[in-house]
Amino acid sequence: MSGTMSPRPNLGPKPHLGYTQSVIDRVAERRLDTAWLGACVNDTRTRSYVIGTEMIVLKRRDGLHDPTFTPEEARKLAPATETVFLGLHDGAPRFGTAISAADAEALKARDDLVVTDLRSIAIQGLVGAEHLPPLAEAKAMLHWHARHRFCSNCGSKTDITEAGWKRACPACKVEHFPRTDPVVIMLTVHGDRGLLGRSGRFAATMWSCLAGFVEPGEAIEDAVRRETLEEAGVTCGRVKYLYSQPWPFPMSMMIGCHAEALNDNLMMDKNELVDLRWFTKDECATMLMRQHPDGLTCPPPVAIAHHIIRSWVESDGALF
Numbered sequence: 001m002s003g004t005m006s007p008r009p010n011l012g013p014k015p016h017l018g019y020t021q022s023v024i025d026r027v028a029e030r031r032l033d034t035a036w037l038g039a040c041v042n043d044t045r046t047r048s049y050v051i052g053t054e055m056i057v058l059k060r061r062d063g064l065h066d067p068t069f070t071p072e073e074a075r076k077l078a079p080a081t082e083t084v085f086l087g088l089h090d091g092a093p094r095f096g097t098a099i100s101a102a103d104a105e106a107l108k109a110r111d112d113l114v115v116t117d118l119r120s121i122a123i124q125g126l127v128g129a130e131h132l133p134p135l136a137e138a139k140a141m142l143h144w145h146a147r148h149r150f151c152s153n154c155g156s157k158t159d160i161t162e163a164g165w166k167r168a169c170p171a172c173k174v175e176h177f178p179r180t181d182p183v184v185i186m187l188t189v190h191g192d193r194g195l196l197g198r199s200g201r202f203a204a205t206m207w208s209c210l211a212g213f214v215e216p217g218e219a220i221e222d223a224v225r226r227e228t229l230e231e232a233g234v235t236c237g238r239v240k241y242l243y244s245q246p247w248p249f250p251m252s253m254m255i256g257c258h259a260e261a262l263n264d265n266l267m268m269d270k271n272e273l274v275d276l277r278w279f280t281k282d283e284c285a286t287m288l289m290r291q292h293p294d295g296l297t298c299p300p301p302v303a304i305a306h307h308i309i310r311s312w313v314e315s316d317g318a319l320f
């Protein structure tokens with residue numbers, strides 16, 4: 001049996017966690033400066049990320065594609081359905097521009113463009129890594145706007161204000177702010193083994209951390225314990241926060257944790273998972289490195305699950 005006697009696996013340099021460490025300065029004070037925002041159209045450094053629901057529009061290039069368009073270029077692609085101000089990149093204004101899904105689909109016919117989804121862009125590294133955080137910001141914001149055109153208090157049509165960072169209801173005066181949905185994602189550990197599951201949506205060989213939405217009135221630690229008990233029948237004790245990651249599918253905030261299992265007998269929730277089992281560190285190391293003898297894998301480095309699993313695999317002593 002492999003396990004506790006083998007040396008700690010060497011997984012090489014730590015990869016970057018996708019969508020994090022944004023280069024964008026959000027300059028919230030500029031959101032109220034309508035004169036300055038209007039003048040950005042004439043600023044030669046201004047660029048927009050153009051998004052049609054799930055599809056991102058890129059300029060085709062040899063090597064990395066370019067996801068940014070001048071205001072003039074963006075206007076020529078398709079009519080904008082919404083625009084939000086993302087912030088400044090080295091002093092240069094950055095916007096997110098929504099176009100319709102049908103217009104994005106039509107742009108696929110153009111040879112000078114690549115139109116594809118953000119997951120593919122991130123996993124295949126189709127654009128420079130510095131573009132992933134503003135793409136996540138733009139995609140999550142534009143999704144929120146698309147679903148909040150009407151006041152949730154009185155049903156009236158709302159107006160976009162503050163450069164996209166608020167919607168205001170002219171009828172009842174309630175203000176609506178962009179939201180993000182917190183999700184806990186955890187590796188539950190029992191002794192020297194970690195718990196991974198498979199969702200029916202996964203590729204056939206892929207195993208990952210359990211995850212679930214934080215519910216209203218719930219602490220992160222309690223959400224970790226509830227989700228692990230619901231999905232796996234495992235009661236958890238201590239919970240330790242590790243990392244977070246914006247996850248714009250469509251507008252989540254992933255909160256990565258390790259959790260201490262108090263029992264190891266499993267009772268799988270068949271509505272959420274198709275498989276569930278305990279893995280050793282050595283087995284997970286081969287999965288992270290894509291060297292597992294049966295071809296089993298963990299999520300790629302762009303996903304927080306990769307980092308949560310790796311952090312445990314590389315740990316020497318007690319996690320908690």
Ligand SMILES: [Zn+2]
Pocket residue numbers: 151152153154155156169170171172173174
């Ligand atoms: Zn209202």
